[in-house]
Amino acid sequence: MEMLDLAGWHPIAASSDLPTRHVFHGQLLGREFAVWRADDGFVNVWENRCLHRGVRLSLGLNDGRELRCLYHGWRYSSRSAGCTYIPAHPADAPARTICNRTYDAVEAAGMVWSSVAPEAEFALPEVLAGADPLVLRPVPVNAAPGVALALAEGLLPDARAIGAASVSFAEAGLVVFVQPLDAHRCVLRGVLLAQPDDRMAALRYHDGVLCGLRDRIEASGEVAPPPLEVGFQPVDAALAEMPARARSGPKAELRVQVARKWDAAQDVAGFQLRAVRGVLPAFQPGAHIDVHLPNGMSRQYSITNAPGESDYTIGVKRDAAGRGGSVCLHGDVREGDVLAISAPRNNFPLRRDSEKVLLIAGGIGITPMLAMAQALQVQGIPYALHVFARSEAHVPFADRLAGLAVTRHLGLDAAGTGAVLGDILSGYAFSHHVYVCGPAPMLTATREIAAGAGWPEEAVHFEYFANPEVIDDSTSFEIALARSAMTLQVPAGRSILEVLQENGVDVPSSCEQGACGTCVCGVLEGEPEHQDVYLSAAERAANDQIMTCVSRARSARLVLDI
Amino acid sequence: MKLYDFELHAECYAARLMLSLLGVTYQTEAVDFYPEAAHLAPEFRAINPLGRLPLLEDGTLRFGTVQGILSYLAAAYDPTGHWAPDTAVLRGEVAGWMAVAGELAATAGQARLIETMFADGDAEAARAGAEALLRVIDQHLWFGEVEGRDWLCSATHPTIADIACFPHVVLSEDGGISRQDYPAIRRWIDRVKRLEGFTVMSGVFPTSSAL
Structure with missing residues (x-):
């Protein structure tokens, strides 16, 4: 049963099976694949199963950059197969561990080749080296691959087995690859080694040959073995269980x-x-x-x-x-x-259930806005990107802005910027959201103008580059760690984060100035003294979370959920 | 215009799809095909003696088969003449594929009725018949792509033959017939779904937009 060797490379699709924005339903040795080509040409071969409810991704929608599951709309990125958006949690960033299983794929000689468990890099079968092949129509057969191969060898007198799953007929310039779909099903993939004079006639003639071969194989009366039993790849342990807390400090994996x-x-x-x-x-x-x-x-x-x-x-x-x-x-x-x-972390997630999105970028604050605008553009959600800069020469990534719904506001002073922001932010309606990134004074102005224009706090999303506040670390207080069963003193001049890390409590952190939100921790008791720029006013007032890198306590004691 | 309709009936879907593609407004009257078998009741037979769905009523006119409905709608409501083209070649091709649509109804369609609405019949035989037809259709569409033809007939646009065949093919999985072995059919399904005015039904979903 060499044909059922998981390490073998097999053709699983013809290049022509992957036209623009299509999802091909493939299979190899019992494993079902969703095979799709992104708009940039990249061929994705994924396990044919959404990580959420197990629905076949071959039913999904190829939008050119991401594959969207038909069932609950989870989106997976081309190449990495990582989940980028979960519609049921529009305000949250999906965990990085939600990533589908991918298989190796190589496009060569007009076909896509893959392997379930490759032990070696793909090597084009020698017989195809240097050939300008014409790929014939694939012909699926309801028979064991080994039976099909044996009967294929009887097709023409000059048959010569090449590799474990293919036969060459030198005289006809024909090679037949037997793709093992499963123990009881296969596909005959024929290739003519040179372009014939009359392409259509050659395609039709050899299609007839392969269909005849299929009919003989299926009529041979061999009892097909039962299907292979395939275990699904278990999901990542971190997905199945509560993830372990990351090691302290910024990571660079x-x-x-x-x-x-x-x-x-x-x-x-x-x-x-x-x-x-x-x-x-x-x-x-x-x-x-x-x-x-x-x-x-x-x-x-x-x-x-x-x-x-x-x-x-x-x-x-x-x-x-x-x-x-x-x-x-x-x-x-x-x-x-x-x-x-580090791996990407998202503290500034983009909702995709908005009826209209305003993106406001000041200077270099355009960087996250560009990613958002391009995602909204691809998905067809109405948006407007407003770029504030000193001059055209100060607008970064002008090449990426081409084709986006962008308005430039150049050379404005503070008063001028405020007036334009007032215009942009007039006319709030339900399900409108605004995202803003830029220098601190502009963010503050935007938040104030939006509040004045009737934007609810949850519709205004912002990301500071840096915390402009002067941090007061003169207080000292006690922290009780509810999960770790420890009580620690935070002296003046030290942050909660530093004290936690010194005592072996792992807290991920990043900017360490109260801007990025990475080191957030739940508060069970006590009153925090917020000094960050990450939490909104309502989140601050709720007093149930704290940025441990800069914020401190008003009360003598804080009980933290850690 | 009024369509006597059952939401889950494949041929009623063909009629709704054609009406939607043509942009014709209409009313529906629900007939409880399953479980009540209201299409066989004397009240309905008084309107359609064949006891069949769908039935289209346009003024005093009545059309009681899907073939009749598609042909009439295309002739009466399509000023471009694309859906039911009248060249000799295309007339022959359309009639041929309309006949195949009838065979699909008797095989893939019947397998679906057996599996989902407990109709009488041999599901395995219906599936085997459908698979034989789907092999031929897949081969026809594969060579069509090579020759630059996107649809069942040789026109540069779809015809009522595509609309007649589409529901039985796209709903085949309800009857236990996978389309994995028919990649060219799967691509044709994407093309139908991208037609302007395409409409869905339970079990038939939209696809992504083309580039």
């Missing part, structure tokens, strides 16, 4: 190479980051990565890419008065350099 560095605008460098090995994890619009720099710093940058793109593109504004991160990236990091980055 990915290695990327700077594929391209360019001037994306005045004082803004664009960096295109490519995986050193494998495929980068899926990102969602609004997500950011931590970039670890040669000077030892770690900085957060938003991903600007459209759904389904393979590399991460970030924009870095040079800030000579800053703490040195942007200067290092501008000056020291060059094309070809390898950087350590």
Whole structure:
């Protein structure tokens, strides 16, 4: 039963089976596949099962960059197969661990090849090397692959077995691959090694030959064996159980190479980051990565890419008065350099159930807005992107803006900006949402104007680059950790986060200045003194969560849910 | 215009789909095909002696078969003449594929009625008959793609033959017939779903937009 060897590479589809925005229903050795080509040409071979309710993804919708399950609309990104959006949780970012099983795929000689458990890289069968083949119509057969192969060998006198699952007929210039769908079903995939003079006649003639072969195989009376028993790939343990808390501090689990560095605008460098090995994890619009720099710093940058793109593109504004991160990236990091980055994290998720979305970007704050605008564009949700900048030369990524619904507001002072924001934010209606990213004064102004224009707080989403507040860390208080059964003292000059980490309590953190929301912790008792810019006013007033990196306690004691 | 209709009936869906593609407004009157078998009751036979759904009423005119309904609608309400083209070749092709649609109703359609509405009959035999037809249709559509033809007939646009065959094919899984072995049929289904005015029914979903 060499044909049922899981390590073998087999053709599973013809290239012509994957036209634009189609999902092909494939199978190999009992494993069902959803096979689809993204608009950029990338061929995805995925386990044919939505991680949510197990519905076949071959019923799903290929939107060119993502595959959407027909049942509850979960969206999965091309390449990584990571989940990017769950409609039932429109305000939340799906966990990074929700990622479908992918199979290797190679497109060669007019066919897509895959393997269930490859032990070696794909190698084109020698007989096809250098050929300009004509792929015949695939002919499915209800018979065991081994039976089909044996009868195929009797098709013409000069049959010669090549590999474990194919027969070559040198005289006719014909090769027949037997794709084992299952123990009892297969597909005859014929290839003519050279382009014939009369293509249609050759296709018709050989289709007749293969159909005749199919009829003989099916009439041979061999009893087909029962189907293979295939266990589903168990879901990631982190999905099935409560995830373990991440190790303290910013993590840098990915290695990327700077594929391209360019001037994306005045004082803004664009960096295109490519995986050193494998495929980068899926990102969602609004997500950011931590970039670890040669000077030892770690900085957060938003991903600007459209759904389904393979590399991460970030924009870095040079800030000579800053703490040195942007200067290092501008000056020291060059094309070809390898950087350590974290997996994307999304503290700024984009709802896709809005009737209209306003995106407001100030300066380099355009970076998450670009990712959002491109996702909304692909999905056909009405949106308007407003870009505020000093001049056209200061608008980053002008190439990505082409084709988007963008309005530029150039060279405005604070009063002018406020007037334009007043116009943009007039006319709130139910199910409208506004997302804003930019310098702190602009964010503050936008939030005030939106509140004045009747926008409810939950419809106004914002992301600060940095916390403009001066942090008061002069207080001292006690924290009780409800889950860890510890009571600790937080002295003046130390943050809750530092005290937790020093005592071996793992809390993920990122910006450590109250802007990114990574180190959030539940509060069970006591009154926090909020000093972050991540929580909204209502979230602050609820007093049930705290940013442990900057916020402190008004009460003598806080009981934390950790 | 009034359509005597049962929501889950494949041929009623063909009539609704044609009306929707033509942009014709109409009323429906529900006839309880299952479980009441109201289409066989004397009251309904008084309107359609064949005791069949769908039935289309346009003024004083009545059409009591899906073939009749599609042919009439295309001739009366399609000013482009695309849906029921009148060249000799296309007339022959349309009539031929309308006949295949009838065979699909008797096989794939019957398997679905047996599995989902407890109709009498041999489901295995119905499925075997359907698979034989689907093999031929898949081959026809595959060669069509190679020759630059997207539809069942040789016109550059769909015809009533596509609409007559579509419901039985797209609902085949209700009758236990997978379409995995018919990739060219699966692509044709996407093309039908992308027609302007396409409409869905229970078990028939929209697809993504083309580029």
